[in-house]
Amino acid sequence: MDVDDTKKFPGLVTNTPGGGIVTGKLEDLINWSRSNSIWPLIFGTSCCAIEMMSAASAKYDWSRFGFEVARATPRQADLIIVAGTIVYKMAPVLKRLYDQMPEPRYVIAMGACTISGGPFYYNNYSVVKGVDHIIPVDVYIPGCPPRPEALLHAMISLQEKIGAEHYFAKEKKTSLPMGNVRSAKDALAKESEKKRGI
């Protein structure tokens, strides 16, 4: 795959005899190191997870960008890739996983199901109509399922987003109250449907 993986070091390196001096903003350095070592949580609920596994394996190999340490516990993860359909029964589990992740934490919504419910949007009793009703999402990837290249692009976009953050003045992100999942947001969705005349 043809991608630019030569991330520029965010500081000035001055070579001196017997070593060198690095000058730069502390925030830039912290963000540079954070964004190049994002540990994703092993979490997948359907076919998007297959593409996610493919992105992790040798052919696409997301370790080239600093994602190689996939963690099986949310306590050690920085990133949760919501790969697959989230049903109402799964929603509290996903919320708990997110709440157990340490700050700062990031969410990628992968695929149509996680963005809006996708093919399960209409006439369905069980699927959450968008994972952003439960947890705040940083990057959305459209597709059904998205290709591994799309996931890599999303992860690199997330790195860019982290690189532009103000680390010391960061606001805490929290998951949304569960009441939203089954009432308020869906009511809003219905309202907008009516407005659009669907």
Add this chain to the structure above:
Amino acid sequence: MSREELKQRLSEICPSVTFDETGEFLMAFFTPDVFLTQMKELRCATDLNFDYLFCMTAIDWKDNFTAVYHLSSTPFRHALVVKVKLTDKENPVLDSVAGIWKGANFLEREVYDLMGIRFNGHPDLRRLILEDDWIGHPLRKDYADENMIEL
């Protein structure tokens, strides 16, 4: 047992049986009143020996519910589909076959959960997939709740 032999034998067990041969399997329509004894006969008769219930579902045909049992026999390699029409749309009830095939326990719980057919004599008729406090049975054609977005 060949399809013709099977039809002959089923007519002995249940004189009122009707057949449909459009599908892959032979389909036999039973009536709900003596359904349980007939199913027992299918399981226990030495020449039939339907020892494996490999699928059990139900269909909402708007004017009736149809319970569908896919049976096969591991020694004889013959298979059969038994269908039972339940005309009571409000409160469909059928005898449980969980005492005959152990696997029917979960299959009947699933049918009860999603279609709302009650099974008499089931050892533990609770919802299988949905939460215990769920209201209604979502695979019924007339199901609706406030979260569903109609197209």
